[in-house]
Structures are given as C-alpha cells and as structure tokens.
Amino acid sequence: MIFQSVKFEKIKIPNGLTVKCVLRADGLKSEATVPYGTSAGKYEVSCFSNFGLDAAIKNFPDLKGKSFKTLNSLEKEILRYDSERFVKIGGNLVLALSVAFLRLKAKLEGKELFNFFSGKRVPNQLGKVVGGGKHAPKGPDFQEFLIYSDKPFKHAVNLNKMFHKRLGAVLGVKTLDLEGGWVVNLSEEKVLDKIADLRDDSFPEIKIGLDIAASSFYKKGRYYYKNRVIGGKSQLDYVNGLIKKYDLFYVEDPFHEDDFDSFAELQAKSKNCLVCGDDLLVTNPDRLWRAVGKSSCRAAIVKPNQIGLLSKMSEFVKDCKKNRVQPVFSHRSKESFDDWLADMSVGTKMMKMGIVGKERESKIKRLSKIVF
Ligand code: PEP
Ligand code: MG
Numbered sequence: 001m002i003f004q005s006v007k008f009e010k011i012k013i014p015n016g017l018t019v020k021c022v023l024r025a026d027g028l029k030s031e032a033t034v035p036y037g038t039s040a041g042k043y044e045v046s047c048f049s050n051f052g053l054d055a056a057i058k059n060f061p062d063l064k065g066k067s068f069k070t071l072n073s074l075e076k077e078i079l080r081y082d083s084e085r086f087v088k089i090g091g092n093l094v095l096a097l098s099v100a101f102l103r104l105k106a107k108l109e110g111k112e113l114f115n116f117f118s119g120k121r122v123p124n125q126l127g128k129v130v131g132g133g134k135h136a137p138k139g140p141d142f143q144e145f146l147i148y149s150d151k152p153f154k155h156a157v158n159l160n161k162m163f164h165k166r167l168g169a170v171l172g173v174k175t176l177d178l179e180g181g182w183v184v185n186l187s188e189e190k191v192l193d194k195i196a197d198l199r200d201d202s203f204p205e206i207k208i209g210l211d212i213a214a215s216s217f218y219k220k221g222r223y224y225y226k227n228r229v230i231g232g233k234s235q236l237d238y239v240n241g242l243i244k245k246y247d248l249f250y251v252e253d254p255f256h257e258d259d260f261d262s263f264a265e266l267q268a269k270s271k272n273c274l275v276c277g278d279d280l281l282v283t284n285p286d287r288l289w290r291a292v293g294k295s296s297c298r299a300a301i302v303k304p305n306q307i308g309l310l311s312k313m314s315e316f317v318k319d320c321k322k323n324r325v326q327p328v329f330s331h332r333s334k335e336s337f338d339d340w341l342a343d344m345s346v347g348t349k350m351m352k353m354g355i356v357g358k359e360r361e362s363k364i365k366r367l368s369k370i371v372f
Contacts, residue, residue, distance in 0.1 A: 001025045001026050001067065001068055001069070001101075001104065001105065001108065002025060002026060002065070002066075002067045003023070003024075003025045003063045003064055003065065003066050003067070003068070004024040004025055004026075004027075004064065005022075005023075005024045005064055006021065006022075006023055006024075006060075006062075006063050006064070006097060007021070007022045007023075008020070008021055008022075008056075008057045008060060008093055008096070009022065010053060010054075010057075011033060011336075013033070013035065013334060013335065013336045013337075013359070014335070014357070014358075014359055015038075015178050015333060015334040015335070016036070016334040017053070018033060018034060018035060018036060018053075018092065018334065018336060019033070019034060019048070019053060019056075019057070019090075019092050019093055019096055020032070020033040020096065020336075021033075021034075021093065021096035021097045021099075021100045022100070023097065023100040023101060023104060025101075025104055026104070026108060028104055028107055028108065029104075030100045030101075030103040030104040030107065031100055031103075032095075032096045032097075032098075032099035032100040032103065032338060032340060033096065033336040033337070033338040034047075034092040034093075034095045034096045034099070034304075034305050034336070034338075035305065035331065035332040035334050035335040035336050035338075035359075036048075036092060036305060036332055036334045037303070037305075037332045037333055037334065038134050038135060038178060038332075038333040038334060039133065039134040039135070039143060039213050039215075039216045039279075039333070040279075040306075041215065041257050041278065041279030041280075041282045041306065042215075042257060042279070043257065043279070043282045043284065043287065044091075044282045044305075044306040044307075045084070045085050045086045045091035045305075045306065045307060045308045046085055046086050046087045046090060046091060047086075047090055047091050047092040047305055048090045048092060048093075049086065049087060049088055049089060049090040050087045050088075051088070053090070055088075056088070056089050056090035056092075056093050057093070059081075059082075059088045059089050060081075060089050060090075060093055061077075061078070061080075061081045061089070063077070068101070071098060071101060071102060071105075071116075071310060071311065072311060074097070074098065074101055075094075075098070075309055075310070075311055078094055078097075084308070084309070086308050091305055091306075091307070091308030092305050092308075094308045094309065095304055095305050095308050095309075095310070098309075098310045099113075099310075099340045102116050102310075103340075112343065112370075113340060113343035113344075114342075114343035114344070114346040114370055116343075117314070117317075117343065117344050117346055117347060118318075118347050119346050119347015119348065120346070120347065120372050121346070121347065121348075121349070121372065122153055122342075122345070122346055122367045122370055122371050122372065123328075123329065123345050123346075123348045123349055123350050123351040123367070124148065124149065124150065124151075124153060124156045124157075124349065124350055124351070125148070125156060125157055125160055125350075125351060125352075125353060125355070125364065126146050126147075126148045126209060126250065126328065126350045126351065126352040126353070127146065127147050127148070127160040127163075127164065127353065127354065127355040128144050128145065128146055128179050128180065128181040128352075128353070128354045128355065129145050129146070129147055129163065129164050129167050129181055129182065129195065129355065130144075130145035130167070130171075130181045130182045130183075130184060130191050130195070131143065131144060131145075131176075131177030131178065131179060131181030131182065131183055132144075132145075132177075132183075132188070132191075133213050133216050133217070134213065134216045135177045135178045135179060135181070135333055136177035136178070136181065136183040138183055138185055139177065139183045139184060139185065139186075140184075140186060140187055140188040140190075140191055141187075141188060141217055141225045141226055142188045142191075142210055142211070142212050142213070143211050143212065143213035143216065144179070144181065144210065144211035144213070144252070145181065145188075145191055145192070145195060145208075145209075145210060146208070146209035146210060146211065146250065146352065147160055147163055147195070147199075147206050147207070147208060147209070148160075148206070148207050148209060148249070148250065148350060149205045149206055149207065150205070151205060153367065153368070153371050154368065154371070157364055157368075159203065159205065159206065160355050161355055161356075162203075163198065163199075163203055163206060164180075164182075164355045164356065166198060166202070167182065167194065167195065167198055168182050170194055170197075170198055171184045171186075171194060176356065176357070178333040178334070179331075179333050179335075179353075179354035179357070179360070180354035180355055180356040180357040180360060181354060187227070188210075188242075189242070192208070192242065192245075192246050195208055195246075196208065196246050207247075207249040207250070208246055208247070208248055208249065209248060209249055209250030209251065209252070209274075210242075210248060210250070210251050210252065210254075211252040211253060211276075211278065211352075212239065212251065212252065212253050212254045213252070213253050213278075213279070214235070214253050214254055214255050214256050215253065215256045215257045215279045218255075218256035223235050232255065232259065232262055235254070235255060235262070236254075236255075236262055236265060236266055239251060239254040239266060240266060240269050240270060243270045243273045244270075248273055249272070249273060249274060250273065250274045250276060250299065251266075251270075251273055251274070251275055251276065252276040252277075252278050252299075252301065253276070253277065253278050253279050253280060254266055254275065255280075256279075257279035257280050258280075259280075260280065260290055260291060260294050260296045261294065261296075263275055263277060263280060263291070263294075263296035263297050264294045264295050264296045264297075267295060267296060267297055267298060268295070274297075274298050274299040274326060275296070275297045275298060275299065276297055276298075276299035276300060276301060276326075276328060277291055277296065277297045277299075277300050277301065278300075278301035278303070278330070280296070280297070281297075281300050281301070281316075282303075282306040282307065283300075283301070283302050283303055283304065283306040283307040283312070283313055283316050284306070284307055284312070284316065285312060285315045285316045285319055288300060288316055288319055288320065288323075288325070289319070291325070292319075292323045292325065297325065298324065298325055298326060299325060299326040299327075299328055300316070300320050300325050300326070300327055300328065301328050301329075301330045301352065302316060302317060302320075302327050302328065302329045302330065302344075302345075302348075303329075303330050303331075303332060304341070304344065305332065313344075317347075317348070326348075326349060326350065327348050328348070328350050328351065328352055329341060329344060329345035329348060329351045329352070330351070330352035330353065331352070331353045331354070331359070331360060331363065335359040335360065336359060337358060337359055337362050338362070339362045339363050339365070339366035341363055342362075342363040342364075342366035342367045342370065343366065343370070345367070346370060351363070351367075
C-alpha cells in the first residue's frame with residue numbers, strides 16, 4: 001500500500017478533545033479516532049506526547065510516498081522516530097494511524113476489520129450502572145459499579161439496559177457520569193445494597209462487579225476514602241469482605257498499580273471472583289508476565305491506547321489466553337463515536353463499556369452486526 005497522505009485532525013468528543021487520523025493510500029481513504037482516559041495509569045504510554053497534541057501532530061513523521069505491506073512494517077518505521085513510550089509523537093496518533101491502515105487494508109482485501117484479530121465469538125457487555133471516583137467526584141469512592149450476564153448477546157444487552165433504567169428510578173437520580181453511569185451521593189456499600197436488592201427482586205441472572213480504580217485514591221501506603229484512611233492490609237480485608245457479602249464475580253484494580261502481591265493475595269482468597277488488572281497491567285505484555293508469575297489476577301483489561309502498538313496489544317491478548325487470564329476489552333472515559341474497539345474485542349468473552357450514550361452504543365451496534 002502506497003501512502004498518499006496522512007493527516008491528523010483535532011476533534012471534539014463528548015468529554016474532551018482528541019485526534020482523528022485520515023489516511024489516503026492506493027486511491028482509497030480511511031479514518032480512525034482514538035479515545036483517552038481520565039484515570040489513566042502511570043505506566044500507560046504518553047497518549048498525546050509529553051508536549052501536547054499540537055506538538056505530537058507536528059512531530060509525527062511524514063510518511064507520504066512510503067509503502068507498507070503489513071502493520072508490522074508500519075510500526076517498525078514509526079519506531080524509528082520515537083521510543084515505545086511515544087513521548088514525542090503520542091501513542092494515540094500511532095494507534096489512530098494503525099487502525100486507519102488496517103481499515104484500508106481490509107477494504108483492499110475484501111475483509112472486515114475483525115478478520116485481523118483472532119476468534120469468532122462476540123463478547124457480552126460488562127456494563128456500568130453507577131459511577132464514582134475520578135469519573136464522578138460527587139459519587140462514591142469506587143469508580144465503577146458493573147453488571148454482567150451470560151445470556152445470549154442481544155438478550156444480555158437488553159437486560160443491562162433495563163437494569164440501568166430501573167436502578168436510576170430506584171436511586172431517584174438523573175445525572176450521568178462520563179461513561180453513562182448514574183451519579184449518586186451514597187457510599188459504595190449503600191450503592192452495592194441497592195444493586196444487590198434490584199438483582200434479587202427482578203434480575204436473578206445479573207452478576208455484580210466493580211472497578212475500584214484504587215490508584216486514584218492511593219498515596220504513600222494509604223487509601224484515602226472520603227470518610228476514612230486505611231492501609232494496604234485493611235484494603236485487602238475490606239475488598240475481600242465485599243466480594244463475599246455481595247457475591248462479586250469481578251473486581252478490577254482493588255489495589256494501587258504497583259501492588260502485584262496484594263492482587264495475588266486477594267485472588268487466592270477469592271477463587272470465584274475474577275480479580276482484574278487495568279492500571280496494574282496497562283495492556284503491556286511485560287507487566288502481564290509479572291502478574292502471571294505471581295498469579296496476581298485472572299482477568300486483564302485491554303485498552304489499546306494504553307500501549308499504542310497494536311502488535312503489542314495482540315501479543316498481550318494472546319498471552320492472556322495462553323495463561324488463563326481473561327482479556328476484557330474496555331473503552332475509555334473520553335470516548336469517541338468510532339467503533340473499531342468492537343472489532344478488536346471479537347474472540348473474547350466480556351467487554352467493559354457504559355450502557356447509555358452514543359459513544360458507547362456505537363460499539364454495541366457494531367457487535368450486533370458482527371454477532372456470529
Ligand atoms: C477504567 O479505569 O477502567 C476507565 C475506563 O477509566 P479511564 O478511561 O478514565 O482511564
Ligand atoms: Mg479501570
């Protein structure tokens with residue numbers, strides 16, 4: 001494929017400003033927009049470079065006239081201009097170009113984007129019903145209260161929608177957070193009580209999960225809740241107690257992003273719960289290996305822009321599957337309307353995303369079209 005032009009545009013998304021790539025090659029055009037996070041982990045690559053989005057766009061190498069047959073050859077060329085942290089050209093720009101490249105390649109080869117990723121099933125939605133933490137500072141300390149069912153894809157999507165609506169009425173609130181979760185001024189345990197009551201009353205097939213996003217309220221050995229400050233051991237006992245009390249099937253980032261050992265301890269104590277690493281792993285195969293070595297978790301969030309390189313993301317997903325760690329693709333809180341994440345999640349069991357809002361619905365729509 002011979003590149004005629006690569007243009008990056010700043011574009012507004014509902015919760016911020018991000019970058020879209022427009023690629024022209026072999027007489028065809030394709031585009032891709034990449035989101036970013038509010039509670040980003042410290043080990044993520046630099047999404048807009050260390051100098052800001054304008055600088056990243058300016059620093060990006062001119063690839064006009066160059067020819068690339070594979071994504072690997074494109075990534076190799078890009079890595080001549082920056083380190084894998086993408087401090088000069090930004091991981092979001094690298095990823096936007098990579099997705100646009102694969103879309104164009106799919107057109108040329110008469111394929112769909114998901115054909116470049118392995119597997120056949122589409123994942124069910126791990127949907128957010130209440131927000132807190134950095135996504136909703138007026139809400140509870142935990143960032144995400146999640147629901148999931150094993151029902152067939154379309155049935156599961158409808159169940160989540162109904163649950164979200166009914167919960168809004170139960171809570172008596174109308175405000176939504178960055179990802180379409182309800183914002184309510186209650187403690188995490190009160191929120192869990194409401195969710196568990198609604199499940200017990202009307203939704204027996206629903207399972208409950210959490211993204212604690214613990215790094216966002218951790219500082220120097222302590223977890224700073226709104227009403228108390230606790231150490232690591234108390235955090236372990238507290239979360240373990242919540243898992244038992246509410247029969248939680250999934251808990252993401254219960255500890256800060258360097259604490260592989262506490263993750264392992266919790267996973268060992270809670271065999272039926274998927275302890276999941278997000279900020280802990282940042283879609284990075286090297287960090288995944290550390291987690292596998294210590295048995296820190298049985299699930300791993302996959303956010304392509306945490307790592308920037310799609311080859312690394314694919315390696316991460318493959319290594320997860322090989323080591324019985326469940327990969328869970330996730331959107332970001334500053335999400336775009338683009339739906340490429342849905343294609344990449346094909347072949348996995350569960351995908352984390354909000355239930356309402358067009359940025360999130362676009363991914364569900366795409367999955368409903370792909371469903372095998
Ligand atoms: C998350 O922590 O799982 C998340 C989606 O947050 P953000 O995109 O704000 O980093
Ligand atoms: Mg998370």
